[in-house]
Amino acid sequence: MFLECIECKAEYPDTEIIYTCKRCGGLLDVIYDYSKIDLSVQKLKQPPSVWKYASLLPIKREPVSIKEGGTPLYRCDRLAKQIGIHELYVKHEGLNPTGSFKDRGMTVGVSKALELGMKTVACASTGNTSASLAIYAAKAGISAVVLLPEGKVAMGKVAQALMHGAKVLAIRGNFDDAFRLVRELCDREEFYLLNSINPFRLEGQKTIGFEIIDQLGWESPDRIVLPVGNAGNISAIYKGFSEFKRFAIIEEIPKMTGIQAEGACPIVNAFRRGAREIIPEKNPETIASAIRIGDPVNAPKALHAIYDSEGIAEKVSDDEIIDAQKSLARLEGIGVEPASAASIAGLQKLREQGVIEQDERVVCVTTGHLLKDPEEVISVCGAPIEVEADIEAIKRVLSKSISK
Ligand code: F0G
Numbered sequence: 001m002f003l004e005c006i007e008c009k010a011e012y013p014d015t016e017i018i019y020t021c022k023r024c025g026g027l028l029d030v031i032y033d034y035s036k037i038d039l040s041v042q043k044l045k046q047p048p049s050v051w052k053y054a055s056l057l058p059i060k061r062e063p064v065s066i067k068e069g070g071t072p073l074y075r076c077d078r079l080a081k082q083i084g085i086h087e088l089y090v091k092h093e094g095l096n097p098t099g100s101f102k103d104r105g106m107t108v109g110v111s112k113a114l115e116l117g118m119k120t121v122a123c124a125s126t127g128n129t130s131a132s133l134a135i136y137a138a139k140a141g142i143s144a145v146v147l148l149p150e151g152k153v154a155m156g157k158v159a160q161a162l163m164h165g166a167k168v169l170a171i172r173g174n175f176d177d178a179f180r181l182v183r184e185l186c187d188r189e190e191f192y193l194l195n196s197i198n199p200f201r202l203e204g205q206k207t208i209g210f211e212i213i214d215q216l217g218w219e220s221p222d223r224i225v226l227p228v229g230n231a232g233n234i235s236a237i238y239k240g241f242s243e244f245k246r247f248a249i250i251e252e253i254p255k256m257t258g259i260q261a262e263g264a265c266p267i268v269n270a271f272r273r274g275a276r277e278i279i280p281e282k283n284p285e286t287i288a289s290a291i292r293i294g295d296p297v298n299a300p301k302a303l304h305a306i307y308d309s310e311g312i313a314e315k316v317s318d319d320e321i322i323d324a325q326k327s328l329a330r331l332e333g334i335g336v337e338p339a340s341a342a343s344i345a346g347l348q349k350l351r352e353q354g355v356i357e358q359d360e361r362v363v364c365v366t367t368g369h370l371l372k373d374p375e376e377v378i379s380v381c382g383a384p385i386e387v388e389a390d391i392e393a394i395k396r397v398l399s400k401s402i403s404k
Pocket of ligand 1 (some may be wrong): 230233337367
């Protein structure tokens with residue numbers, strides 16, 4: 001196993017602490033000697049989990065694990081009917097131990113930190129990464145430092161980072177500022193950087209792709225739809241599918257379909273130009289705070305994933321995100337945070353435009369749990385109705401709002 005620059009193909013040993021290519025600044029990828037890996041469906045009998053796929057993960061020691069992955073893949077017929085599609089599934093990553101898909105990356109990333117002898121891990125975050133980092137660092141017995149954009153992170157996520165003992169700093173700036181600063185901090189202080197620029201962390205996240213195939217009975221869906229922020233997850237899932245194709249477990253890579261919010265959509269704009277590079281946005285804004293990112297670091301990998309799989313990048317408005325969040329909650333009983341609902345909103349929009357066909361088999365990835373962002377819920381659903389502790393008063397209120 002070694003690291004390779006995706007641009008100039010320079011190689012680095014997997015023991016080197018490095019996040020981008022020293023020669024050209026390009027992103028790095030983990031390369032395995034696939035001829036030495038024996039992977040076949042017959043051998044993959046255990047229930048889905050991140051570590052079920054240990055032979056395709058870059059860790060040699062006992063992992064730091066709190067049982068991540070193995071999230072449900074729900075068939076969603078009521079929502080499918082509303083959207084006008086025959087076969088729709090939701091992979092609910094909000095049911096990971098800390099409530100988001102980040103745990104898949106952190107179990108690998110924090111295990112790597114221990115392998116490399118690092119004593120402190122760090123990240124910038126719109127919230128979920130910091131929560132997950134704090135929890136895995138706690139489990140590993142090492143320190144965590146997180147930089148958050150001040151006042152811009154959902155309360156559930158801040159609560160997790162604080163309770164699990166991370167040093168939490170609120171930066172007067174946005175996520176992109178926090179990310180620039182944490183990179184510098186990691187270089188100066190020898191902290192181990194666990195944002196998705198870290199290629200080892202992304203290896204854990206590719207298991208979302210493995211599990212979708214696994215849960216569909218070793219069949220491939222036509223399309224994956226997911227929210228895109230810093231653009232690591234779409235790149236990682238695409239890599240997972242590519243590996244399964246290499247092992248002839250699937251024939252085709254599903255169309256990678258990335259959804260961004262209208263106020264933070266540099267990847268969509270690049271896709272519309274047919275470009276492989278983004279133009280960063282200075283003041284990203286959306287109710288989906290998890291994907292409020294103007295300068296996604298993994299854009300080159302994500303755009304490659306989209307183009308190579310004949311996928312699409314599309315943007316949705318905050319209102320469309322909120323409507324989709326409510327539909328998913330009320331038709332399917334799946335509670336997600338706003339960023340996750342962007343995937344459903346994107347599917348709806350692309351279906352209405354006729355870009356996605358009715359007979360496609362689609363999987364939407366919902367990345368984070370509803371409970372992460374209770375403030376958004378109150379602002380879009382309103383607070384509970386206050387009523388006297390009296391049966392007549394209760395009946396009066398209900399008669400106005402419930403149809404029998
Ligand atoms: N959905 C949720 C709930 C997220 O927290 C994130 C990213 C994304 C989608 C986008 O994933 O960055 O891989 O494209 N959250 C990061 C964080 C940025 O700091 O928690 P991506």
